[in-house]
Amino acid sequence: MRSNDTIDDTQPQPGDLELEERHALRRVVGLSTELEDVIEVENRSLRIEQVVLVGVWTSGTQLDADNSLHELRQLAETAGAVVLEGVTQRRGRPDPATYIGRGKANELGEIVASTGADTVICDGELAPGQLRQLEDVIKVxxxxRTALILDIFAQHASSREGKAQVELAQLSYLLPRLRGWGDSLSRQAGGRAGGAGGGVGLRGPGETKLEVDRRRINTRMAKLRRQLAQFATARDVKRDRRRTRKVPSVAIAGYTNAGKSSLLNRLTGAGVLVENALFATLDPKIRQARTPDGRHFTLSDTVGFVRHLPHQLVEAFRSTLDEVADADLILHVVDGSHPDPAQQISAVREVLADIEAQDIPELVVINKTDTSDETVLTGLRTQEPSVVEVSARTGAGIPQLVEALSTALPRLDSEITVEVPYHRGDLVSRAYEEGEVLELEYTGTGANLRARVPEVLATELQEVAQPVG
Structure with a gap:
């Protein structure tokens, strides 16, 4: 298994170039990043600039509420916003009309006016009516939270599949929240011209602007689903090829910004983008690696999870998340420097349950131990007895992680001992590439090979080679 010690630091890595490009395209204040198809059908443009954060605290402790709002601040800053103020409110449940109640909404309006904010971000998913009524009170x-996360995904998506997944999630979110011109432009009066809502030029058939928008969105969503089905088919072909070769797969999963991409770079020298920001990685990166005893396996870096990950994203990224659901082992990376990593672990396992990956063997890795609080680490050791502690930045603990990975990976079942003729040296080479060579001795008639190999290769070896008794 390769480490970053073998990488030429003088040459720019692919991830460095991608990060440089991303920073060169930062949000310009006053401009929005909606997709064109969205802005055509949605009158409420999503411009995140000077913001005030607001959260409703319904359960847990005040510390839990503060941590949640700190995470919302990170999300807002990742989206390009400047956070001016943050407030929380203790309620039994969110107000069904304005989320925080009419009186608190008026107080929030005063805070917005005094700070000069132009946007309020709520730490939860609001119903369309709640959004409209709260806007009517505070006038901005x-x-x-869902719209904020979708905006971040729209900024960070780079591949065709990633962009299609994000657009599908955005449209799924926008569909019940459309704002049109209502019945004022309806041409569906029908019946007599003098009837209610009727009149000259208003007899049906016809559609309202809102109905046209809904139809266009549904048509676009159907097209996106067909595109994603094609991407999923191509991904399944590659996955089936790996299964045929019996190459074990390891999926790196965890909370966003836990250091998954950094760990992938440290283990394989992949050179993928690393950024201290939420949801820096959206497109899965799959790299090959080898255990110290010579076994091949694949490592896949997947999209980070987050507390209350929008269900639209889970559905849209279903084919990508299948890399996790079909893995032989999940490398669950935890941010040891976070004040409440236990809550992050719980949130990740909720998503794993949603994609039916809860029964896959899991190896918990605590990352960023070089900046972690010892009290937090002690609590994690108690909660997760078999953890491996590493620092992807410094390389501390990586040898122990490699050993734990090697132990946890499933072993190839077929162990054979055969004499391979010299003219079939290609099979010996494949044994090194696809399996684990335990012993090799050259004789006058061929090569005596003892190895653990995939069943397909074992069958080929047995067909052309002589058994060694």
């Missing part, structure tokens, strides 16, 4: 744009 209101978005919720």
């Amino acid at each position: 744009k209101v978005i919720d």
Whole structure:
């Protein structure tokens, strides 16, 4: 298994170039990043600039509420916003009309006016009615946590599949929240011209602007689903090829910004983008690696999870998340420097359950131990007895992680001992590439080979080679 010690630091890595490109395209204040198809059908443009954060605390402790709002601040800053103020409110449940109640909404309006904010971000998913009524009170744009996360995904998506997944998630979110011109432009009166809502030029058939928008969105969503099905088919072909060769797969999963990409780079020298930001990685990166005893396996870096990950994203990224669901082992990376990593572990396992990956063997890795609080680490050791502690930045603990990976990976079942003729040296080479060579001795008639190999290769070896008794 390769480490970063073998990488030429003088040459720019692919991830460095991608990060440089991303920073060169930062959000310009006053401009929005919606997809064109969205802005055509949605009158509420999503411009995140000077923001005030607001959260409703319904359960847990005040510390839990503060940590949640700190995470919302990180999300807002990742999206390009400047956070001016943050407030929380203790309620039994969110107000069904304005999320925080009419009186608190008026107080929030005063805070917005005094700070000069132009956007309020709520730490939860609001119903369309809640968004409209809260906006009517505070007189500035209101978005919720789901819209914020979708905006970040739209900024970070780079591949065709990633962009299609994000657009599908955005349209799924926008569909019930459309704002049109209502019945004022309806041409569906029908019946007599003098009837209610009727009149000259208003007899049906016809559609309202809102209905046209809904139809266009549904048509676009159907097209996106067909595109994603094609991507999923191509991904399944590659996955089936790996299964045929019996190459074990390891999926790196965990909370966003836990250091998954850094760990992938440290283990394989992949050179993928690393950024201290939430949801820096959206497109899965799959790299080959080898255990110290010579066994091949694949490592896949997947999209980070987050507390209350929008269900639209889970559905849209279903084919990508299948890399986790079909893995032989999940490398669950935990941010040891976070004040409440236990809550992050719980959130990740909720998503794993949603994609039916809860029964896959899991190896918990605590990352960023070089900046972690010892009290937090002690609590994690108690909660997760078999953890491996590493620092992807410094390389500390990586040898122990490699050993734990080697132990946890499933071993190839077929162990054979055969004499391979010299003219079939290609099979010996494949044994090194696809399996684990335990012993090799050259004789006058061929090569005596003892190895653990995939069943397909074992069958080929047995067909052309002589058994060694």
